[in-house]
Amino acid sequence: MHIQLSGKAAEVVKAKVATGDYPNATAFISYIVLRADEFDRIKLERLRQEVNIGLDEIRRGEVVEFDLDDIFNEEVE
Secondary structure: OOOOOOHHHHHHHHHHHHOOOOOOHHHHHHHHHHHHHHHHHHHHHHHHHHHHHHHHHHHOOOOOOOOHHHHHHHHHO
16 A cells, blocks of 8 residues: 655654654554554444443433423523
């Protein structure tokens, strides 16, 4: 795979490789891609946990009914 970076992204990659922490641009980009994937998976898992909390609250009857139109009308007034 071949990618081309320009501007600030290219500068960041060059600077990171120059620190010696990464042997080359490919290693740095690979690291970033894998971290982004991990971040997305963690974010999705947290969202699922929050949804499950809400569903559990609904099952226990811990809900408050509301009318979305009333909420929007209050903000306008």
